[in-house]
Amino acid sequence: MSLSLGKKVTEFTALATRDKTxxxxxxxxxxxxxxxxxxxxxxxxxSEAQAFRDHYDAFSASGTxxxxxxxxxxxxxxxxxEKHQLPFDLICDDDETLCNLFDVIKLKRMYGKEYLGIExxxxxxxxxxxxxxxxxKVRIKGHVEDVxxxxxxxx
Numbered sequence: 439m440s441l442s443l444g445k446k447v448t449e450f451t452a453l454a455t456r457d458k459t460x461x462x463x464x465x466x467x468x469x470x471x472x473x474x475x476x477x478x479x480x481x482x483x484x485s486e487a488q489a490f491r492d493h494y495d496a497f498s499a500s501g502t503x504x505x506x507x508x509x510x511x512x513x514x515x516x517x518x519x520e521k522h523q524l525p526f527d528l529i530c531d532d533d534e535t536l537c538n539l540f541d542v543i544k545l546k547r548m549y550g551k552e553y554l555g556i557e558x559x560x561x562x563x564x565x566x567x568x569x570x571x572x573x574x575k576v577r578i579k580g581h582v583e584d585v586x587x588x589x590x591x592x593x
Contacts, residue, residue: 441539441540441541441561441569443569443570443571443572444568444569445568445569446566446567446568446569447462447465447563447567447568447569448462448539449461449462450462450535450536450539452507452529452530452531452535452536453512453529453530454505454512454515454527454528454529454530455512455515455516455519455527455528456527458527460505460527460529462567465503465563465567466567467565468501468502468503468565469500469501469502469503469562469563469564469565469589469592470502470503470504470505470562470563471490471497471502471503471504471505471560471561471562471563471585471589472505472507472529472536472540472560472561472563473486473490473504473505473506473507473558473559473560473561473576473585474506474507474508474536474537474540474542474556474557474558474559474560474561475487475506475507475508475556475558476508476555476556476558477508477509477510478508478510478514478515478517478518478528479514479517479518479521482558482578483508484518484522485578486558486576486578486581486582487506487518487522487524488522489578489581489582490504490506490524490526490582491522491523491524491525491526492582493582493583493586494525494526496586496590497586497589500586500589500590501565502562502589503526504526505526505527505528505529506524506526506527506528506529507528507529507531507536507537508528508530508531508556509530509531509532509534509537509556510528510530510532511530511532512530515528515529515530537556540559540561542556542557542559542574543555543556543557544556544557557574557575558575558576558578559572559573559574559575559576560572560573560576560581560585561573562585562588562589562592564592564593565593570588570592571585571588571592573585
């Protein structure tokens, strides 16, 4: 069963940068942004991560935690995080548990070939663990500002 708007996020455990193991209990009482992206160190994913970095203080001021999620390894995440001075943690989903939970694995096409990959998607979760907003097929320009505005308007 996948999660969608208005649903409570089910329990999960995930490995993240800085040697963290995160569970849904770590989010209790916090607003959370989970942004799923295809791959570390690619142009679009780098731009998106940098945009969240550049607005990180505003997210923090609104009581919102930010996490990026992809199928990359923790080592790749650590390097990506350090290289771009990302103040938030990146979650490793190499077994696609969270990708499947949030239904972000989609059939994609590149250079005439089809493959399964992450569809750039963002989820805003309220303090009670309920998904209040979801953005799918994200276009990067203006996206982080939209997410921030939504985070500032929910309690």
